Amino acid sequence: GQALLEINDLAVSFSTQGGEVQAVRGVTFAVDKGETVAIVGESGCGKSVTAQSIMRLIPQPPGRIKNGTIHMNGKDLASLSEKQMRGVRGKQIGMIFQDPMTSLNPTLKVGDQLTEGILTHQKISKADAKKEAIDLLHLVGIANPEERLQQYPHQFSGGMRQRLMIAMALMCKPELLIADEPTTALDVTIQAQIIDLFKEIQRKTGVAIIIITHDLGVVAQIADRINVMYAGEIVETGTVKEIFYDPQHPYTRGLLHSVPRLDGDRSQKLVPIVGSPPDLFSPPEGCAFARRCDYAMEVCVSLDPDYTKLSNKHYTKCWLQDTRAEKPF
Ligand code: SF4
Ligand code: MG
DSSP states (O other), X not given: OOOSEEEEEEEEEEEETTEEEEEEXXXXXXXXTTOEEEXXXXXXXXXXXXXXHHTTOOOXXXXXXXXXXXXXXXXXXXXXXXXXXXXXXXXXXXXXXXXXXXXXXXXXXXXXXXXHHHHHHOOOOHHHHHHHHHHHHHHTTOSSHHHHTTSOGXXXXXXXXXXXXXXXXXXXXXXXXXXXXXXXXXXXXXXXXXXXXXXXXXHHHOOEEEEEESOHHHHTTTOSEEEEEETTEEEEEEEHHHHHHSOOSHHHHHHHXXXXXXXXXXXXXXXXXXXXXXXXTSOOSSOTTGGGOTTOOHHHHHSOOOEEEOSSSOEEEOGGGOTTSOOOO
């Protein structure tokens, strides 16, 4: 059947004083109904820009969608008017950011924010909106909802505020939630609770989730599939098992060495990947990871690798798996 979200060959650039930064370069992936897809990579790899493109939140200018299409339920989002797009945001796609205060109003009681939001999207009575707000707080695991609705955001702890923001994002029962670094600002215990909450919400509502993070460890428990991004491109994509137990791209392997293990052993020393990503003003002709790659071959520097299919869902953009490359070993 048709995927819920389909992104095809997306390219996004930003013009700056230094030139045009090619932030996203040929990103293609789909999200099925009820599925959780993670986008993982270092800061600046294009993962947030990809998310903002889906929501059409790229400021144009200086941003520009140079190429590609984004379809939601078969509808080309680029063809929608800004007014129609406002209907998509929140109603079909909910968004959660790293800093909850970006979507909470500090001067309004939590209950007023929630009921107002519900009332702008649904023609129901104020009393019913309040009931829905209470249900939402229950859903996101906030105790004593009646009392909590009378409070202001600053009266909530960091973790509770993040739960509140998740409630806001779920207000209009979206089919897709996009969470950009939803746990980055939180301590490890609270992180785990929020990830559990995402799982529970998905089980109860069937919402699809795109979770964006720099930390592979965060998504092991929740994602169905993982897209690993580097320098604006997806360099490897696969199921969680494929990425964690059979990583093929040297960058993915490097990321795995720099995160705590799946079994939760956090005593392991983290090994960072040496070097920094290429300048995206003029991306390299060959593989963007070549300068940092321990396996780089001659071909890597001159020719951009294609995707090699390793299984139904597992693809890698690397010459090591491409039978056309002459291997040095
Ligand atoms: Fe390393 Fe070459 Fe693969 Fe790039 S294509 S990741 S340089 S082996
Ligand atoms: Mg970001």
